[in-house]
Amino acid sequence: MAILGCGNMGTAILDGILATLKQVEPSSLARKPIHHDHIGLSQFIACVSRPESVAALEDRYRPYLDPNAASTWSSANGRSHSPTVSVWRNDNGKAVASADVILLACQPSRVASILSDPSIRQHLHDKLLISICVGVSAARIHSLLSATDAADRHGVDTTMGTATVTEQGCYIVHAMPNTASGLGQSATVLSTGSSTPGVSPTLSLPPALQAFVTSIFRCIGTTTFVPAELMNAASVVGASTPAFFATALDGVVKGGVQSGLSESDALRLAAQAMKGTAEMVLRGMTADSTVTLTPIQIKESVMTPNGCTERGVKVMAARRVEEAMTEATSQAIDRVFKLGQEAGI
Known part of the structure; x- marks a missing residue:
C-alpha cells in the first residue's frame, strides 16, 4: 500500500492496520480481488513532501523500517513475516508503481495535480485507488483521470504510458474516516462509482474487493457503504x-x-x-x-x-x-x- 500524503489521517489508518497485523494471520486480510496473485497488507510506503515529515514518520515507524524487525507474526507454515514501512519524499510515481493499493490522503486542493502526474496515471491500471479527500467523489476522481487521458491522446502530454486508466480502468473507492481513527473508533463511510447522469462509472467493485476494503477500514473502527449521491451527507x-x-x-x-x-x-x-x-x-x-x-x-x-x-x-x-x-x-x-x-x- 502506498499512502500519498501521509498526514494525521493517513498515519491513523496505517497505525490501525499495523496494530491489526500484530493480532491476526495476514492471510485473513489478503484477498484476490484484482488480477494479481494477491494483495497483501505487509508492505507500506508513506509518501510526504517535507523533510520534517520524513523524520517524524521514520521515528514513529522505526520498528518497521528494518525488514528484519522484531515486530513479526507466524504463518501457518511456521515462517515468520514482518510488516515493513518505507518513508519516501517527493516520489509518488515510484510509490504508485510499487503498490497494489493506493491511499490518496492529501489535501483536496492537491488531488488534481497529483492525478495529472503521468508517472502516477500510467501505473494505476487494474489497481485499487482509495481516496479519503473531503468533497472529492469517486466519480470526480474518475473524471479527472479520464480528462487527463483525453488530453494525452490529443498531444497535450505524450509521456503517458500505453495502459491508460480510461482504457483499462482502475477501482476507485471514496472513504471518509473520522478523528477517532487513532483509537480504533472511527465511523468510516465508503462509496464507489457514481449515479450522476453523464458521468462515466468507475470499474464495478467485485465483492471480494469490497470485503478487502472493508477489512482495511475495520482496522480503525466501523464501516458503512452508502450510495455515491449520499456520500457528502454521510461524511x-x-x-x-x-x-x-x-x-x-x-x-x-x-x-x-x-x-x-x-x-x-x-x-x-x-x-x-x-x-x-x-x-x-x-x-x-x-x-x-x-x-x-x-x-x-x-x-x-x-x-x-x-x-x-x-x-x-x-x-x-x-x-x-x-x-x-x-x-x-x-x-x-x-x-x-x-x-x-x-x-x-
Whole structure:
C-alpha cells in the first residue's frame, strides 16, 4: 500500500492496520480481488513532501523500517513475516508503481495535480485507488483521470504510458474516516462509482474487493457503504459530528464546574455518560439496521415529570438546541459540496 500524503489521517489508518497485523494471520486480510496473485497488507510506503515529515514518520515507524524487525507474526507454515514501512519524499510515481493499493490522503486542493502526474496515471491500471479527500467523489476522481487521458491522446502530454486508466480502468473507492481513527473508533463511510447522469462509472467493485476494503477500514473502527449521491451527507454525519458532540460535552462540563465540580471530574462523568448513551443506541440496532431504541426514547426514559432532567431538557428546547444541531449538520453538508469546487476540482 502506498499512502500519498501521509498526514494525521493517513498515519491513523496505517497505525490501525499495523496494530491489526500484530493480532491476526495476514492471510485473513489478503484477498484476490484484482488480477494479481494477491494483495497483501505487509508492505507500506508513506509518501510526504517535507523533510520534517520524513523524520517524524521514520521515528514513529522505526520498528518497521528494518525488514528484519522484531515486530513479526507466524504463518501457518511456521515462517515468520514482518510488516515493513518505507518513508519516501517527493516520489509518488515510484510509490504508485510499487503498490497494489493506493491511499490518496492529501489535501483536496492537491488531488488534481497529483492525478495529472503521468508517472502516477500510467501505473494505476487494474489497481485499487482509495481516496479519503473531503468533497472529492469517486466519480470526480474518475473524471479527472479520464480528462487527463483525453488530453494525452490529443498531444497535450505524450509521456503517458500505453495502459491508460480510461482504457483499462482502475477501482476507485471514496472513504471518509473520522478523528477517532487513532483509537480504533472511527465511523468510516465508503462509496464507489457514481449515479450522476453523464458521468462515466468507475470499474464495478467485485465483492471480494469490497470485503478487502472493508477489512482495511475495520482496522480503525466501523464501516458503512452508502450510495455515491449520499456520500457528502454521510461524511458529515460520521466525520464532522465529533466536533458537534464535543461542543455539547464542553457545555455540560462548564455547567458542572460552575456548580463546584472539578473540571476533570465533570469531564470524566459527562464523557462516560455520552459514551454510554451512544452505546445504548448502537446496541439497540439489529443486524439489519432496524433501530429498536431511539435517542428520543432514551431521553424520555431518563426524564421524570417536573424532575431535574426534564428542566434541563426544557432549557435546551427553549434555546432550540435540536434545531441548531440539525441546521449545523445541513450547513456542513452544503459546505462539503463547495469544498470540491473551491479546490478547483
